[in-house]
Amino acid sequence: MTEKQxxxxxxxxxxxxxxxxxMREGLNDVGGNFTAQYGLEAAMPKAAGGHSDPIYQEFLRREKxxxxxxxxxxxxxxxxxxIHLITVDREIEVLHWLLEGKSLLWIGMHMGFSDRHIGRIKDTVIRKMSHMSDTSKK
Known part of the structure; x- marks a missing residue:
């Protein structure tokens, strides 16, 4: 994988x-088991016509x-x-907060560094993670 990816x-x-x-909660909470009618029975011959069955359309939407x-x-x-490639404490901390969805500014304030310094640490983390991808291909 590239560093950008x-x-x-x-x-x-x-x-x-x-x-x-x-999505898991939403799809599991709604009642109805579509697999019986649309699993095995989907292979059975059907009457001519389109897919106007609203239940079938819901099944397709959920499948997507x-x-x-x-x-x-x-x-x-x-x-x-x-994640295991990141072993330096500062890098681990920055990675953790990035994965929690925090901004560089927030992380910098939390750690007592400038957001630019946090950006450099983030770049190091990304570089280390991308090198694992490069070495695994060899």
Whole structure:
């Protein structure tokens, strides 16, 4: 992965975690089991006509949401698989707060550093995480 891709994953991590949690709850809370009618029975012959069945349309909408959840989970796992590479205390702290969705300014105020200094630490974290990707390809 490139440094830009890793930086974007770090920026998106917090909201993706929250979205996965909320989407899972929402999709699990709503009643109805669509797999019986649309799982095995989806392969059965059907009468001619379009997909005007609103329940079927809801099934398709939910299926897309589950795929989106899976996509977010893969991205979250990519970040989590690289966290162990960060071993310096300041870098660990900055990474933690980035993953919590905090701004560089907030982290700087929390740690007593300027946001520019926090930005340099963040860049080091990203560089270390991207080198793991480079070395794993060799």
């Amino acid at each position: 890793i930086e974007q994953l770090l920026k998106d991590y917090h909201w993706m975690i929250n979205s996965v949690k909320i 949401r589950w795929k989106k959840i899976s996509d977010y989970e893969q991205k979250i796992k990519m970040v989590q698989d690289k």
